[in-house]
Amino acid sequence: MHGLGNDFVVFDGRKQPLALSVDAVRHLSDRRRGIGCDQLVVMEPSPAADTFMRIYNADGSEVGACGNASRCVASLIMQESGGTESSIATRAGLLSCRRESDGRITVDMGEAKLDWQDIPLAKAMDTLSLPIAEGPLSNPVAVGMGNPHAIFFVNDTDAVDLAALGPKLEHHPLFPAQCNITIARVSEGGRLFLRVWERGVGETLACGTAACAAAVAAHRRGLAPRENTVHLPGGDLEIRWRETDGHVLMTGPVALSFEGTVEV
Numbered sequence: 001m002h003g004l005g006n007d008f009v010v011f012d013g014r015k016q017p018l019a020l021s022v023d024a025v026r027h028l029s030d031r032r033r034g035i036g037c038d039q040l041v042v043m044e045p046s047p048a049a050d051t052f053m054r055i056y057n058a059d060g061s062e063v064g065a066c067g068n069a070s071r072c073v074a075s076l077i078m079q080e081s082g083g084t085e086s087s088i089a090t091r092a093g094l095l096s097c098r099r100e101s102d103g104r105i106t107v108d109m110g111e112a113k114l115d116w117q118d119i120p121l122a123k124a125m126d127t128l129s130l131p132i133a134e135g136p137l138s139n140p141v142a143v144g145m146g147n148p149h150a151i152f153f154v155n156d157t158d159a160v161d162l163a164a165l166g167p168k169l170e171h172h173p174l175f176p177a178q179c180n181i182t183i184a185r186v187s188e189g190g191r192l193f194l195r196v197w198e199r200g201v202g203e204t205l206a207c208g209t210a211a212c213a214a215a216v217a218a219h220r221r222g223l224a225p226r227e228n229t230v231h232l233p234g235g236d237l238e239i240r241w242r243e244t245d246g247h248v249l250m251t252g253p254v255a256l257s258f259e260g261t262v263e264v
Contacts (some may be wrong), residue, residue: 001075003068003254005205005234009037010072011264013044014051022060024264029058035262038201041069043076049089050077057200064092065146067208067237067250071097071105075254092146106251109209112216112241113144120148122174128220132172134165137183141217145248147199148179149213153221157185157195166197182210184217190224193231205234212248215239 001008009028011018020028020042028034039055046052053073055066070088074097077086088095088107096108116124119142125131127142130150137160140150150169154160160183169181178199185193192214196207211230218224219241226241238251 001072001254001256003071003206003208003234003252004232004237006039006068006207007037007257008039008041008066008069008072009035010041010043010069010076013042013054017044018042018264020056020264025056025060026058028262028264029056029060038198038204039063039066039069041066041073043073046089049087049094050081052089055090057198058202059200061200062091063147063200065090065109065209067107067109067145067212068206068252068254070095070107070109070208071250071252071254074105074107075099090146100251104251104253106249107208109145109212109248109250111246112212112248114216114220116142119144120176122176130174132169132174134169134172136160137165137169141220142179143213143216145209145213145216147209148175148177149182149210149217150175150179151182151184151210151214151217153218153223154183154185157183157193160195162195162197162203166203170197170199180207180210180213182207182214184214186218186223190218191229191231192218192224195233206232206237208237208250208252211237211239212241212250216241216248 042054044052084099137152181197196210240249
């Protein structure tokens, strides 16, 4: 499945446990020797939700959140139940999901984390302006959306060599759990145009948690409203940072590429 080109291998482990080694995840995620994906997802039983979503990056590392994968899994659950709502448990918290009248999926991604220790950062500092600079990138905003994110605002996203800068910034000493690196351009009306380097993956066509984090960062900087359209190379997401409780709502499409079986 994929959400705006951010693609996933989704395994159903609800009836039969599926234990995957790091090597198995890397093999299945390999685009030449395996199935190929940005992230690998396993649906597992959950006493608190319709399913527990376990998420692995292509390098085998396990992560707490993935916005585009959440929409894909929510769509599968709703298709099974025939309903328009579902719940997903993750390491980052419980997600509430619904299908909109146009078929897109909205996920309540939970509260945006703005304190340094919740993102996490290596030491106490103002998350609205990190003392980081690498090449043309500097002064990012840090936001936690179940994953750590650093958002750099630039005038031209295409001019940034993200393949060179992304790995360096991902492993910056300020990020003890590594970090997703986003470069963002703000256009008229506060619309955001992004490119994203995902930790453990590389540059992707879309990243749901990065879109949420960038929308929050732009509003905190006074550059954009709380409701925004975020443009990624793979397509658009609608993001709303709710003022009442600090939760971030993400709306976007999902697509099924193919189904099958594989020995693991």
